[in-house]
Amino acid sequence: MTCKNIDIYTLIKPEILKLRNIGIETANLDCRLLLSETLERYETIYNHQNIYITENEIKKFQNLIQQRLRGKPVSRIINKRSFWKKEFELNDATLDPRSDSETLIESVIEHCPNKLEFLKVIDLGSGTGCLGLSLLDEYPCSEVSFFDTSKKSLEMVKKNAQNFDLLERSKYINLDWNVRDWDKKLMKIENNIKYDIAISNPPYIPTNDIKTLRKEVKKYDPFIALNGGKDGLDSYRSILSNLTNIIKPNGKIFLEIGKGQKNYVTKIAIKHGLLPKEYKKDLSGVTRVITFVIN
């Protein structure tokens, strides 16, 4: 197999131009990420580095670029996304983790500063496990139960837990919060031991708005991970109506919300006896996380 020694920029420049021409602003970064994937090199690669590359690898790289040109996000091509301190694997049943959701991890750390505390955590709607696994990593004495209606997404959490050596403190629970008495079913599985912390980033996009989302979202993120029902608030209604039954006294709840949902979710929470303790904004200034402390 012949191997070329080439400057990375010479190789990727024509591909950058093709991606720019269809309006992809992150064209340079995307090309370098796809080249890293091709070469199975997971450290940062720079434009003006020299590399050895075979004809087959060039073909593989160009194939990945073709997928990007057809609108597939880089994270879906390489099936990976970095979140908090780790690289998470994705599958077609999981949401592509968003950096805005890191606000929830920041909130937990602010409210639970003792990293060595034993914390029993439930991650409601766990997707890739990005939230719960990041907490397991931050709190080495904690345990997290991952709860999702999608078996395929729970398999992905398990794979990520394995990759990060966090399997031992994880539990996987396949339940649906729209089912009556989901809290009782959950407590039966957990031998009636309640949680210190509940975290959730539930689906919160109003059904009719999904079709207006960017193609990269509506085509590649699973509908079930986006769909919040007619007004976007269905999951909050289902979760909040039973949530206090599964949390210990002095326990804490951290809920991610969508833009403009602060007052609506607060109203649902108050109806179920929960008073917000704090609202936290994400980097764009959008209120993203509501924290509740149980009395």
Ligand SMILES: C[S@@+](CC[C@H](N)C(=O)[O-])C[C@H]1O[C@@H](n2cnc3c(N)ncnc32)[C@H](O)[C@@H]1O
């Ligand atoms: C917005 S995604 C969040 C995923 C992940 N926690 C994150 O932050 O990237 C919502 C998750 O809730 C799950 N889900 C949707 N409806 C559910 C239900 N009725 N019961 C349990 N899980 C549900 C979806 O499968 C999806 O994994």
